[in-house]
Amino acid sequence: MASEKHFKYVILGGGVAAGYAAREFAKQGVKPGELAIISKEAVAPYERPALSKGYLFPTNAARLPGFYVCVGSGGEKLLPEWYSEKGIELILSTEIVKADLSTKTLTSAAGANFTYEILLIATGSSVIKLTDFGTQGADSNNILYLREIDDADKLVAAIQAKKGGKAVVVGGGYIGLELSAALKINDFDVTMVFPEPWCMPRLFTADIAAFYEAYYTNKGVKILKGTLAVGFDADANGDVTAVKLKDGTVLEADIVVVGVGGRPLTTLFKGQVAEEKGGIKTDASFETSVPGVYAIGDVATFPLKMYNELRRVEHVDHSRKSAEQAVKVWLSFVIY
Ligand SMILES: Cc1cc2nc3c(=O)[nH]c(=O)nc-3n(C[C@H](O)[C@H](O)[C@H](O)COP(=O)(O)OP(=O)(O)OC[C@H]3O[C@@H](n4cnc5c(N)ncnc54)[C@H](O)[C@@H]3O)c2cc1C
Known part of the structure; x- marks a missing residue:
């Protein structure tokens, strides 16, 4: 029988937005065992921009653990141990191939099921x-x-x-x-x-x-x-x-x-959430058209106040801030 694990909160994707969201969850007092990050990548969330910069230097190249989040914004580096100390489960090398928002179930390529109460979609973009x-x-x-x-x-x-x-x-x-x-x-x-x-x-x-x-x-x-x-x-x-x-x-x-160029990774959710401008449409708190499902980082098409219109932004600072906003403004109500 397929294995099944349940978490109160799941972050799908293990990139920049996921790392900053995890830090905000910890600040808001998430309890051990409540939160999991599921990522296709084999390593904990890191500052992706380093890959086209210090990572390619001919000498003294940047390598992990040097650029784990949240070092890019001057914060504490979240080493893999940080997640285990906080009781946040890092489920790595795990690609989700099916997402059923009606039953709140994510299924991995290996056939494992993960159920959740609140989902943060942080799948970022893939290259064209x-x-x-x-x-x-x-x-x-x-x-x-x-x-x-x-x-x-x-x-x-x-x-x-x-x-x-x-x-x-x-x-x-x-x-x-x-x-x-x-x-x-x-x-x-x-x-x-x-x-x-x-x-x-x-x-x-x-x-x-x-x-x-x-x-x-x-x-x-x-x-x-x-x-x-x-x-x-x-x-x-x-x-x-x-x-x-x-x-x-x-x-x-x-x-x-x-x-x-890239394209936002939204295919898992096609037909299940409202989309706009190639991304997943959210409100100002990054909640999607499905209650309890949030979209942060590159995948979110959100109301950008400055331009008074919905925009999708592929920028590291937006990833960090949208993650913090989604957790801080809304999820804090759920935690307490
Ligand atoms: C090489 C490079 C350099 C960059 N440099 C800059 C820069 O200098 N300044 C700037 O502002 N921005 C830069 N960016 C853009 C910035 O890194 C992104 O905007 C930011 O990483 C988006 O964060 P995110 O969390 O939304 O997505 P990502 O950081 O891409 O994370 C997405 C995560 O989701 C995982 N994932 C996706 N689908 C699945 C699935 N089905 N199952 C499980 N896991 C999944 C991915 O493996 C990945 O771990 C750069 C991007 C790249 C690629």
Whole structure:
């Protein structure tokens, strides 16, 4: 028979929002055994932005336990022992593949069931892959993405294996910019490719982008704008050797890093909660259309007072604050 465990509170997802929510639960006096975090990742919640920065340094690279939450906002580092001391169960390496909000049951890939009274959805985003579009050769080896610590470890291994080689970075957003810089300081010959007229087009004006592009160019990063990767060549081992661009250019590559955006992980809840702008719709306290179910971090589409409209925000500070808000404002009523 499938195993079943019950918790008063479950946080689904073990990223930034989950870690900050756990700290707030502890502040609000959650009792041992009441709260569980269920995460696909094998490690306790950590500050995800470190993965594209200190984690990729050629020397003195950041490693856990150095960047567990809540160190990113100047708080105490929540080591795995912190959770056990508070009686908060960390259920790691556990992917939830089914969520039934009517019976308040989550089912893992291994068939275990978890029931709850209050659920916090903190599943974050997943990266968009070029294989999703059927781009020719996009499943070759050494075409890499970055979202979780496992991806960062693969990237570090490829950087070490191909050091001094040629790297192509696909995408001109913050991931593309940060990874181009990281590959450059790891002695790669780096080319960035993106279809827009300038980098970070959603955030930067042409002038601001020109400043950054000049800075990167001076550091030796080549920037190709207004074109995109339409295919990849690989050798007999399946390792990528070249990137084919829409304008006909072919770039040699030992390693390709793709940063073309993410999408919020809401599929488990399709048809069960109201959605808006690609995320799960919440009120100002991050409660969804289903009472007792909250959405925090990247997945939440919430009323942003400043703009007087519903917005979804992929930002680490929002993850921290939405988590604290959801626990503090509403769940504190339930705890006492
Ligand atoms: C490389 C990188 C660098 C970044 N740098 C910055 C930055 O400099 N500044 C900034 O503001 N933002 C940055 N961001 C964005 C920021 O990290 C995110 O906005 C933030 O992590 C979102 O927090 P979250 O808790 O909603 O999701 P996440 O931190 O992504 O956590 C989601 C968690 O849910 C788990 N999960 C998902 N689905 C399931 C499932 N079905 N079962 C079990 N577990 C599941 C995931 O494995 C993960 O542990 C960066 C993101 C990345 C990837």
